[in-house]
Amino acid sequence: MPVESARLELLSALARKVLWLSSWTIHHANHIRPNVDGLKVGGHQASSASLANIMSALYFSVLKPEDRVAVKPHASPVFHAIQYLFGHQTRQKLEDFRGFKGAQSYPSRTKDTDDVDFSTGSVGLGVAQTLFASLVQDYVKSHGWMKDRPEGRMIALVGDAEMDEGNIFEALLEGWKHGLRNTWWVVDYNRQSLDAVVREGLWEKFESMFRNFRWDVVIVKYGRLMRAAFAEPGGEALKIWIDNCPNQMYAALCFQGGAAFRKHLHDDIGDQGSVTQLIDRRSDDELLALMSNLGGHDMVSMIDAFESIDHDRPVCFIAYTIKGVGLPMQGHKDNHAGLMTVTQMEKWRAAQNIRPGHEWDKFEGLSQDPAALEAFLAQAPFNREGRRRLTAPVIEVPERLAFKPAPQMSTQQGFGLVLNELARENTELASRIVTTSPDVTVSTNLGGWVNRRGLFAKAENHDLFRQEKIPSTFNWDYSPRGQHLELGIAEMNLFIMLSALGLSHSINGERLLPIGTLYDPFIQRGLDAMNYACYQDARFMVVATPSGITLAPEGGAHQSIATPLIGIAQDGLASFEPAFVDELAIIMGWGFAHMQREGGEGGSVYLRLSTRTLEQPQRIMTPELEKNITDGAYWLRRPGPNCDLVVAYTGAVAAEAIEAIGLVGESRRDVGVLAVTSADRLHGGWTAARKLRRDRRGVAHLSHIEKLLAPLPRDCGIVTVIDGHPATLGWLGSVRGHRVEALGVEHFGQTGTIDDLYRHHGMDANAIIDAAESLTAGGPVRHRKMAV
Numbered sequence: 091m092p093v094e095s096a097r098l099e100l101l102s103a104l105a106r107k108v109l110w111l112s113s114w115t116i117h118h119a120n121h122i123r124p125n126v127d128g129l130k131v132g133g134h135q136a137s138s139a140s141l142a143n144i145m146s147a148l149y150f151s152v153l154k155p156e157d158r159v160a161v162k163p164h165a166s167p168v169f170h171a172i173q174y175l176f177g178h179q180t181r182q183k184l185e186d187f188r189g190f191k192g193a194q195s196y197p198s199r200t201k202d203t204d205d206v207d208f209s210t211g212s213v214g215l216g217v218a219q220t221l222f223a224s225l226v227q228d229y230v231k232s233h234g235w236m237k238d239r240p241e242g243r244m245i246a247l248v249g250d251a252e253m254d255e256g257n258i259f260e261a262l263l264e265g266w267k268h269g270l271r272n273t274w275w276v277v278d279y280n281r282q283s284l285d286a287v288v289r290e291g292l293w294e295k296f297e298s299m300f301r302n303f304r305w306d307v308v309i310v311k312y313g314r315l316m317r318a319a320f321a322e323p324g325g326e327a328l329k330i331w332i333d334n335c336p337n338q339m340y341a342a343l344c345f346q347g348g349a350a351f352r353k354h355l356h357d358d359i360g361d362q363g364s365v366t367q368l369i370d371r372r373s374d375d376e377l378l379a380l381m382s383n384l385g386g387h388d389m390v391s392m393i394d395a396f397e398s399i400d401h402d403r404p405v406c407f408i409a410y411t412i413k414g415v416g417l418p419m420q421g422h423k424d425n426h427a428g429l430m431t432v433t434q435m436e437k438w439r440a441a442q443n444i445r446p447g448h449e450w451d452k453f454e455g456l457s458q459d460p461a462a463l464e465a466f467l468a469q470a471p472f473n474r475e476g477r478r479r480l481t482a483p484v485i486e487v488p489e490r491l492a493f494k495p496a497p498q499m500s501t502q503q504g505f506g507l508v509l510n511e512l513a514r515e516n517t518e519l520a521s522r523i524v525t526t527s528p529d530v531t532v533s534t535n536l537g538g539w540v541n542r543r544g545l546f547a548k549a550e551n552h553d554l555f556r557q558e559k560i561p562s563t564f565n566w567d568y569s570p571r572g573q574h575l576e577l578g579i580a581e582m583n584l585f586i587m588l589s590a591l592g593l594s595h596s597i598n599g600e601r602l603l604p605i606g607t608l609y610d611p612f613i614q615r616g617l618d619a620m621n622y623a624c625y626q627d628a629r630f631m632v633v634a635t636p637s638g639i640t641l642a643p644e645g646g647a648h649q650s651i652a653t654p655l656i657g658i659a660q661d662g663l664a665s666f667e668p669a670f671v672d673e674l675a676i677i678m679g680w681g682f683a684h685m686q687r688e689g690g691e692g693g694s695v696y697l698r699l700s701t702r703t704l705e706q707p708q709r710i711m712t713p714e715l716e717k718n719i720t721d722g723a724y725w726l727r728r729p730g731p732n733c734d735l736v737v738a739y740t741g742a743v744a745a746e747a748i749e750a751i752g753l754v755g756e757s758r759r760d761v762g763v764l765a766v767t768s769a770d771r772l773h774g775g776w777t778a779a780r781k782l783r784r785d786r787r788g789v790a791h792l793s794h795i796e797k798l799l800a801p802l803p804r805d806c807g808i809v810t811v812i813d814g815h816p817a818t819l820g821w822l823g824s825v826r827g828h829r830v831e832a833l834g835v836e837h838f839g840q841t842g843t844i845d846d847l848y849r850h851h852g853m854d855a856n857a858i859i860d861a862a863e864s865l866t867a868g869g870p871v872r873h874r875k876m877a878v
């Protein structure tokens with residue numbers, strides 16, 4: 091359907107305004123704001139110009155309130171300019187672009203205040219996020235929770251070089267498996283990356299790849315001026331020249347201008363009558379306008395392309411653009427960090443009819459009636475409902491999560507048992523849990539849960555082995571009611587899926603409580619995606635097992651050393667490594683509540699679990715113990731008044747700590763054992779308390795670890811032990827100035843039995859005793875663990 095001319099005129103005027111405002115935002119940040127030095131803006135100017143028209147078409151006309159968009163990181167000024175015109179962004183934030191509390195360099199869900207749907211910045215992640223957000227919408231719909239809400243389209247504005255990121259390809263395959271719908275990716279095909287001009291013919295690779303995955307592909311190459319010129323006598327020869335012009339040359343000519351285009355056209359085509367006349371009928375400026383009129387910069391072409399889609403299959407639009415279009419650096423291969431000089435900006439300002447001092451005025455320099463522009467903005471479908479963030483009620487979590495106890499268990503086994511009990515009950519909590527795993531569902535102990543709750547698929551699909559009565563422990567039935575999302579092995583996909591599931595309350599208005607499982611070392615494979623999930627404030631529980639070197643029989647290649655430190659350092663993620671299953675059940679219950687807390691209080695949860703079977707303590711879980719477990723530590727054995735030594739352990743090495751204490755008890759006084767369930771929570775509590783004390787002088791707020799260590803005599807030594815990097819617990823000595831020997835793993839890849847490896851890495855009972863001896867006065871410890 092052709093775009094009617096009144097709408098077109100307003101849209102084009104607004105697109106020009108968006109280009110101006112985004113460029114002015116960047117210019118202001120570089121040349122006008124005081125103290126600009128630390129905040130110089132590279133990478134935005136040319137990238138933003140490339141998308142100004144396409145984004146204006148989308149936001150001012152095509153998008154509906156239920157649609158959600160991931161914006162290419164460097165187009166953030168365009169996004170903020172559009173929201174400014176809508177009245178959702180303040181001038182102050184634009185003036186402070188990239189500054190403290192100003193509009194963010196890359197669109198941020200959590201830090202920006204103008205309704206960013208998905209945070210971007212690490213290229214590739216936002217793109218894949220839209221795909222998984224669409225799968226999550228399907229999940230919500232299949233479970234009957236969409237009610238009357240219309241389905242949204244999940245849209246990514248993608249840089250052409252961004253397509254190099256492997257996680258995009260991994261996501262494409264996953265989308266195909268799950269019957270992806272309602273997803274649009276708009277590739278800003280400016281044929282430039284950060285460093286250079288991209289390879290010739292890249293679009294063909296994109297086209298065949300997307301078609302291969304059953305996507306619709308729409309190529310928007312020529313703008314309206316170009317198409318009109320092609321229809322003139324000689325136009326066909328011009329089109330052939332454009333199609334054959336190498337990317338580098340086209341970019342260089344766009345930079346050089348109309349005269350350069352004219353010379354090249356004449357040199358290449360020669361004197362051919364009609365085409366020569368076509369060229370010569372145009373001034374240099376007109377010729378440049380014609381040659382810059384690629385599809386992505388033409389409002390009609392983009393609106394027509396978007397509005398031509400009449401199905402819900404995924405679509406890839408390849409929109410031809412020029413990086414930096416309309417600006418003096420357009421097409422230059424070095425323009426990624428390019429900035430306009432003050433002189434260039436003055437010239438451009440004059441050309442735009444913008445008076446000095448009126449740069450931020452919404453409709454300054456436009457000839458259209460401001461009232462008509464304002465009315466158009468107010469009626470834009472996207473803007474109809476104002477802000478589009480939804481909320482969902484909190485799902486109640488029972489006081490205690492049950493599990494069937496056994497005298498000996500591993501935490502991984504315990505995790506399966508807790509979920510199994512949840513699966514049996516018909517509770518709201520159980521119905522909102524959704525599990526997912528990158529091909530390690532069974533080996534991370536989700537099998538029991540999946541047997542009861544089933545796998546999710548939009549269509550029923552029964553387990554053929556079961557139908558054929560072939561014995562199997564697992565029932566692999568798919569249905570639209572299923573609660574487990576099966577994923578391929580790619581861990582990036584796991585974390586982006588968790589990110590999408592964990593934002594459902596805000597995007598779909600329906601809360602999900604996602605649990606993802608994987609092997610602990612492979613957290614590092616998906617780490618950037620996990621970081622971004624946390625940065626977006628998605629809420630999920632990641633359960634990583636097996637972990638450390640304790641997975642001994644799995645071999646050296648699967649060992650994880652750094653993950654406890656990741657657990658401490660990752661913002662937005664509360665990390666735990668319980669030793670016993672009763673602790674785990676408490677932590678999981680706390681976790682489900684933590685995942686739902688608002689107001690900067692809540693976050694996601696990471697459980698580092700083990701496959702090692704340990705003797706379980708027989709004890710009554712008191713509210714005090716419960717609180718200590720979730721705060722990060724408790725005294726498994728309380729130190730006496732003359733305590734010489736404390737052994738602080740985390741996780742599966744509890745057995746070694748307990749064994750060592752038994753042997754050391756004779757020769758050291760009042761020994762204590764500190765069970766650390768969360769080095770992360772302990773450390774976070776400690777730093778928060780110090781900050782509180784600094785900020786509000788005189789307030790004697792003590793953190794949990796300070797209170798725990800307070801009774802220890804000054805010269806008491808602390809031996810810490812963890813199956814992970816020793817720095818995880820080494821800091822305990824700084825809390826009250828105790829000397830510490832930190833045991834753990836620093837080297838990677840040795841295989842063997844657990845005994846072999848604990849001995850090799852110096853974290854068995856004897857190593858703990860050695861460390862204790864070196865820290866404390868007194869004679870040598872007489873009894874040692876016997877070699878097996």
Ligand SMILES: Cc1ncc(C[n+]2csc(CCOP(=O)(O)OP(=O)(O)O)c2C)c(N)n1
Pocket residue numbers: 133136137138140163164211212213248249250251252253278280282283284285413426
């Ligand atoms: C994961 C990641 N690696 C590197 C970068 C640095 N970077 C930012 S933009 C960019 C190139 C982008 O090219 P393209 O996607 O074509 O966008 P354009 O510059 O054309 O707007 C790079 C390498 C990044 N932001 N994220």
Ligand SMILES: [Mg+2]
Pocket residue numbers: 249250251278279280281282283
């Ligand atoms: Mg590019």
